[in-house]
Amino acid sequence: MLIFETIKSLQLYLSSFLGDNKIGFVPTMGALHQGHLSLIQKSIEENDVSVVSIFVNPTQFNNQDDLLKYPKNLSKDITLLESVSCDVLFAPSADEIYKNKLESEAFVLDGLENQMEGRYRNGHFDGVGTVVKRLFEIVNPTNAYFGEKDFQQLQIIRKLVEKTELKVTIHGCEIIREADGLAMSSRNVRLNKNQRQESTVIYKTLRKVKRLFLTKSIQEITEWVSNEFSKNAEMSLEYFLIADEQTLKSINTKELNSSCRAFIAVNIGDIRLIDNINL
Ligand code: AMP
16 A cells, blocks of 8 residues: 655656546545444445545644544554555544645535534534545545445535536445444544443434334424433433434424434543444
8 A cells, every 4th residue: 555645746646547437536534444444445346446545634623622632643553554454544634634724614515514513513524524525636536435424424525516617526335233232433442441332322312212203293203212322321422313314404204205314422421422324
């Protein structure tokens, strides 16, 4: 695998793939796990060359402590990337991406940016939009792969591409889970043994929500979820809601002919986990 730290060296290498070749791209923040690898494997299958970026983007963290504690393990990441025969790793510094202006652009994306994570993490999606747009401009990919684990982010990137007319096809990839159902996340390594055990409640709750959705009202389901979490001393529920997959607006009544999803954000100690399920 080739590793580049500068835009210039990466672009020089990628210039040999101009023409009919397809460039696949998977942006990540590192501390890689099977969830990331599933995206990378899809990219490798569908493209002539696949680029993975590892960049812990400072502007998307609304909480400095979360940024400082974000797990990092570049040598393990390189081993994992080589195990799936990834072609290129792009691991730039913050200076390389932001020059000397560590600021986000402000994005208006039909209100998608104001729901859920946008409401609870001030400036988060401006940071995400800024870095993804910048990375797309650098890599110029044919296809880019994002996980449904961050479903709101996936829809926001789709909207950003539509609005900016960037020539990249966005692919959503299914959520990869641990054997007990917990959605894989780089932050999971920060959970202690007890927290890790408790965290299984998140997906168990979502599975039950999916069953309840067939017979109960959204209000009854929402009350049941908040009651389940109130019994748990280690965890606090930040939000639970059922929303339309396209608008991401929460819905109070079941709608025919539109798909919806249940979304959840939970704090366990100082670790914040999110998950979702289609209904
Ligand atoms: P991150 O490194 O957390 O920024 O994630 C990089 C990409 O991997 C994003 O598109 C995530 O949605 C995706 N991803 C993270 N965890 C998972 C998972 N458990 N299953 C599928 N995709 C994931």
